[in-house]
Amino acid sequence: MYLNCHSYYSLRFGTFSEVELLQLAQQNHVTQLVLTDINNTSACLNFVRKAPEFGVRPILGIDFRNGVNPCFIGIAQNNEGYLELNNFLSHHLHHQLKIPQQAPSFKNALVIYPFEQVLLHDLDDFSEHEFVGISIKDLRRLPFSRLVNLKHKLVVQQPVTFRNKQDFNAHRLLRAIDNNVLLSMLSKEEEANEDEKMYPIQNLAAAFSEVSFILENTEKILSSCSIHFDFSKGRKPQNLKTFLGSVEEDEQLLENLCAEGLPYRYENVDDSIKTRLEKELQLIKKMGFVSYFLINWDIVSEARRRGFYYVGRGSGANSIVAYLLHITDVDPMELDLYFERFINLYRANPPDFDIDFSWKDRPAMTEYIFGRFKHVALLGTYVTFKERGVIRELGKVFGLPPHEIDFLSEGRYNYDELDSISKLVLKYGLLLKGKPNYLSIHAGGILISEKPLHWFSATHLPPKGFPTTQYDMVIAEDVGLYKFDILGQRGLGKIKEALEIIAYNQPEKHQEIDIHDIKGFKADATINNLIKTAQCMGCFYVESPAMRMLLKKLEVDNYLGLVAASSIIRPGVAKSGMMREYILRHRNKGRAEEKAHPVMLNIMPDTYGVMVYQEDVIKVAHHFADLDLGEADVLRRGMSGKFRSREEFQKVKDKFISNCRKKGYSDIIIFEVWNQVASFAGYAFAKGHSASYAVESYQSLFLRAYYPLEYSVAVLNNGGGFYRPEFYIHDARMMGATIHPPCVNNSVAVNRIYGSHIYLGMMYLRDLENRVMERIIKERYKNGGFASLEDFLDRVFISMEQLAILIRIDAFRFTEINKHELLWKAHLMLSKNDRLEHPKLFPPRHQGFQIPKLHTTSLEAAFDQLELLGFCLCSPFDLLAEPPKNTNGQKDLHRYLNKHIDIYGYLVTVKNTSTHNGKRMHFATLVDQHGEVFDTLLFPPVAAKYFFRGKGIYRFYGKVVEEFGFPSIEVIKMQKESYIPDPRYADMKTSKKLFSPNK
Template identity: 85%
Template sequence: MYLNCHTYYSMRFGTFSEKELLQLAQENYVTQLVLTDINNTSACLNFVRKAPEYNVRPILGIDFRNGVQPRFVGIAKNNEGYLEINNFLSKHLHEALEIPIQAPPFQNAFVIYPFEQVLLNEQQDFQDNEFIGISINELRRLPFSGLMRYRDKLVVQQPVTFRNKQDFNAHRLLRAIDNNVLLSKLPKEEEGNEDEKMYPVQNLAAAFSEYPFILENTECLLNQCNIHFDFSKGRKPQNLRSYLGSVEADEKLIEKLCYEGLPYRYEKIDESIKNRLDKELKLIKKMGFVSYFLINWDIVSEARRRGFYYVGRGSGANSIVAYLLRITDVDPMELDLYFERFINLYRANPPDFDIDFSWKDRPAMTQYIFDRFQHVALLGTYVTFKERGVIRELGKVFGLPPQEIDFLIEGRYNPNQLDGVSKLVLKYGRLLKGKPNYLSIHAGGILISERPLHWFSATHLPPKGFPTTQYDMVIAEDVGLYKFDILGQRGLGKIKEALEILAYNQPEKFEEVDIHDIKGFKTDIIINNLIKTAQCMGCFYVESPAMRMLLKKLEVDNYLGLVAASSIIRPGVAKSGMMREYILRHRNKGRAEEKAHPVMLDIMPDTYGVMVYQEDVIKVAHHFADLDLGEADVLRRGMSGKFRSREEFQKVKDKFIANCRKKGYPDTLIFEVWNQVASFAGYAFAKGHSASYAVESYQSLFLRAYFPLEYMVAVLNNGGGFYRSEFYIHDARMMGATIHPPCINNSVIVNRICGTHIYLGMMYLRDLESRVMERIVKERFQNGNFISLEDFLDRVFISVEQLSILIRIDAFRFTGINKHELLWKTHLMLSKNDRLEHPKLFPPRHRKFQIPQLHTTTLETAFEQLELLGFCLCSPFELLAEPPKNSNGQRDLSHYLDKYIDIYGYLVTVKNTNTHTGKRMHFATLVDQHGEVFDTVLFPPVAAKYHFRGKGIYRFYGKVVEEFGFLSIEVIKMQKQDYIADPRYSDMKTSKKLLQAREEKKSNAGS
């Protein structure tokens, strides 16, 4: 009887989930109902999936509205009708069209016009599939409405949006958030009606007892509707079933491509390679995954045709078929990759392929996929209300001042001392937390379907401009739709651009470079030494302080070691305590035999009996606990956060423990192993995935080793990486580069290199407009270098303010004129409003001015750079108000081992973390006075006493400690050091005296 039910996917309107709607139906003895969210179908698939558990027959529809203004409700008779209403909604969402008053002529869907709308629009003609909906509240007006003559068209439309008063209050808050108004100012027409509730069926029937024909019409309409989606375990994938149009043609093509790929990949093709290939191909065919592999092959083939770099990773990288099709560059034979991780008979879904492209190339590849295949959409996701965000939103709705909102967000309050409004904010904040706020896009998922994607849901059109589903990856997999992950990353952009820079900066060297010579890179002593000494700044996945520390502790100097390190660094291994154990076993080979259980060591000899990769968990579950591969895959999916059923996961855990007890393992061992398995949740990598990462790491390490300056420029031009840009600039200087501030004759928008000279791009000038940069570069390329300030002004339209930025950063230094003089000239030659953008018919006459001789100090230049670039190009230690009391640096740490050191450092990065007891501590990386990096740790007692206050120079006193060869400082005291007063704004005499005093101290320290 309920034709108009809403969930919280009626964004910022509904208040509860589709599961809670089904619970509500069960409580009220409702056995069939229609889910009709407002202009949204996000809940539909899961509603159909869960409905049988509540003895409810699910029916799907859409409540079509303009904002909150109802137009009509569309109800699908069948799946074709669901497709129709999805097509209709999607067109209006894509084109931002208003929903019309009159519904289109649906062939397989019913239309319900709300009673109020029929009266308001004086509608008189209704098609066979069109009805008038009337709620309990509206019944009393029916006899006087003139609509009794439409007896056959009247149906029950009792909307369901709320369960109780609390839901209605939450709804009003959501409406206020959506309208960005105070709750007290929320217009009544923006709210739903508080009576939009579900009543027991007998109560509903009693309310309409005077009009039994309305109940009969409603029952008849519902009985004509039937929706089905297959959520069974044996369901067929809904992805594009065949690449060429037939399964047989697909199977022939994949075989042909694999055998063509064998000589490309292997110099010697032995029986083990052939057997692995035959085994994979048989299983891929049996599972119906051939088209999935061929679509990925099509995508990467197009990328190579366009000269785009890519990395194929994920569990599919465990496959020799993927290696032969050039989807990945990981050889499963070389790494002995576990076949059953990527595919097995118990696995319904195809293996994961994450294909990374440069962030610059990814949009073009996404467009190609949409053009190449018929039924394509981006995968959606839901952005939910987070704790801090919802407190901020509700604080505004309740009219709290910003400082009180900030106070609540910080969480440092006594609940008993809060006023009533603050308590309401927190109460409803908890209620709204986790509810959907708006639809967004999955990080990289693309669906390529056999059917139109509107068969499953409507699509919306986010700013990226590609149709996007209204459901997420979990329900997509439930219904048999498996995503293709097309991702963008900056690491590949760095590699590609480094080679482009090398081609013009050192063309003779460029000809000798083969960036795909991975075998050569793996055995290169220079590259492996960079890894061992952790000189990896700017290199993909290996540059962070944590990775640098791990590489040194493991003394990694080969490819397989880097593959392991890429996975060991993941939080799962660290959380279980097995990172430390792995390091101990790596450094002391006898420890593995002593500590590891023989079965564990036999399963994972390469990792000393320690679980490191996702497939290790499958191996342990299968061989150690005698679970079948299907049950082991439940654990694997549980680890990756993709599993649906906690009950299913619990059953597997119980069986894991029971089987181990049957085998006679002691409980201490069983639970130790289980805790390792559980700690992998959401974090473990497949070995092939780690190997793919390591390949890209080696490519970037090769460029850093042999072409460091070109590579560092590419790093900067692709947005840097883990660190701020100034540290990559610093690293380039340490490797021999001369760094120049932006220059109107030598700089472009991004950074550029000439020999060993790097000219910073104009993009670092924060307040310089992009259109001004474009004008300067375009004019210079078309008509040559600028020869003077006057020449520049004749040729480039620019305001006084924008020109001042360029002069202050010394972009006109080629003129040899002091920038203070140039600024005087600028203000004398230009007024604020006299620069009009128009062609010049005659060269302008320039007046000559007599300007006093002016000077600029190096300190003024440094502070100018700090203001305009965000960093200075001199050593920050030169800006200290008091020179350092010592010259200690990273090179001295070994002499102070187990002793206390006084050391200065310029802050690079801080990692704030919590101990297992919840206490705050810090890991900080800094640059010393000699430009070298060192690491510090502040344990909770020190972290509670001392705080990092932004970037700058800090003085530390602490103990030098060593763990597995890695030196760091356990800080006891620290103090941020003051910079000299900015000489541009302070008294010049005082600054001069300070400078003289500093120079004297320097010379005394030197003597």
């Protein structure tokens, strides 16, 4: 009887989930109902999936509205009707059109016009599929309206939006957030009616007892509606079924492509390779995944045709078929990659292929996919209300001042000391936390479907301009839609651009480079030494302080070691305590036999009996706990957060423990292994995934080893990486580069290298407008370099404010005129207002000015750079008010081992973390006076006493300790050092005289 039910996917309107709606129906003995979220179908698939568990027959519809103003409700009579409704909604969402007051002529969908809307818009002529909805509150007015005679058109339309008063209050807060107004200023028109509740079915029937024909009409239309989606374990994939048009043609193409790939990938095709290939092909065909592989092959083939770099990774990297099709560059035979992690008979879903493109190339590849295939959409995701965010939103709604909102969001309050408004903010913050706030886009998921994607949901059109589903990855997999991950990353952009830079900076060397010679890179002693000494700044996945520390502790000097390190660094291994144990066993080979359980060591001999890769979870579950491969995969997916059946997961966990007890393992061993699995599995990489990462790491390490300056420029031009730009610039200087500030004759928007001279890009000038930058570069390319300031002003339209930025950063230093004198000249030549842009018919005549002799100090230049670039190009130690009291640096740490040291450092980065009991501590990386990096550690007592207060130089006193050959300083005390006062403002009177435009 309920034709108009809302979940919290009626965004910033509804208050509870689709599952809670089903629970509510069960409590009120409602056996069929229609889910009709407002302009949204996010909950529909899961509603249908879960409904049988609550004894409810699900029906789907959409509440079409403009804002909160109702237009009509569409109810699907079948799946084709649901498709019609989704097509209609999607069209209006994509084109930002208002919903019309009158519905189109749906063929397989019913339309319900709310009673108020019919009266308001004088709707009289109703088609066979159109009805008028009457709520309980409408019953009082019905006898006095012209609609009372339309008996066969009247149906029950009692909206369901709330369960109780708390839901209604939460709804009002959501409406205030959506309208960005104080709660007290929220218009009643923006709220739903408080009586939009579900009543027991007998109460509803009693309310309509005097107009029982309305109940009969409602029952009749409900019984005409039915919807079905297959959520069974044996469901077939809904992805594009065939690539060429028939299964036979697809299978033949796949076999041909593998045959072509064999001689390219392997010099000697032995029996083990043939056996592995045959095994994979049989299973891929049996599982119906042939088209899935061919679509991925088509995508990477197009990328290669366009000269785009890509990396194929994910569990699919365990596949020899993927390797032969060039989807990945990881040889599963070389790495002994676990076939069952890639695919097994118990998996309904195909393997993951994450294909990374350069962030610059990814949009073109996305566009290609949308043009190449018929039914394509980006995968949606929900952005939920987070704790701090919702406190900020509610603080504004309740009218709290900004400082009180900051105080609450930081969480350092004593609840008992808060006022009533603050307590309300926290109370409703908890209520809204985790609820969907708005729809967004999955990081890289694309769906390519056999059926139109509106068969499953409506789509919206985010700013990227591609249709995007209104459901997420988990729901997509539930219904048999498996995503293709097309991702963008900057590491590939760095590699590609580095090669382009080498081509113009060292053209004679460019022809020698084969960036795909991974076999040669793996054997290169210079590259492996960079890994061993952790000289990896700017290199993909291996540049962070934590990775640098791990590489040194493990003494990694080869590809396989780097593959392991790429997975060991993940949070799960560290959390389980097994990162440390792995290092201990690596450095002391006898420890593995002593500490590891024999079964674990036998399963994972290469990693000393420690789970390092995602497939290790499957191996342990299968061999240690005797779970079959399907159950083992349930375990892996349950822990990864990509799997929703907690009941099934719990059964597998119970069986894991039960089987181990049957095998005679003690509970101590069982739960020790289980805890490792539990803390580890959700964060681990598949080995093939780690191997793919390591391939890209080796490519970037090759460039750093042999073309360090060109690679540094490419890193900077592609957004840097883990660190701020100034540290990549510092790193380039340490490797021999001469760094120049932006120059109007030598710089472009990005950084540019000439020999060993790097000219910073104009993009670093925070307040320089893009259009000014473009004018300068365009004019220079067209008519050559600038000879003087006067020449520049004759050729480039620019305001005084923008010109001052260029002069202050010394972009006219080629004139060899002091920049203070240039500022004088500029003020005399330009008015304070923007010049009018007009064509110059005659060359201008320049007046001669007598400019006093002025000079600039290097300190003034440094402070100008700090202001305009965000960092200075001299050593920051030159800016200290008091020179350092010593010259201690990273090179001295070994002399002070287990002793106390007094040392200065310029802050690079701080990692804030917590101990197991929640106390705060810090790891900080710094650069010493000599440009070398060192690390410090602040344990909770010190972290509670001393704080890092932003960028700058800190003086530390602490004890030098060493773990596995990696030195660091346990800080006892520290202080931030002061810079000298800004010399530009030391004498304001002089400054005013100097810069006065009237002088």
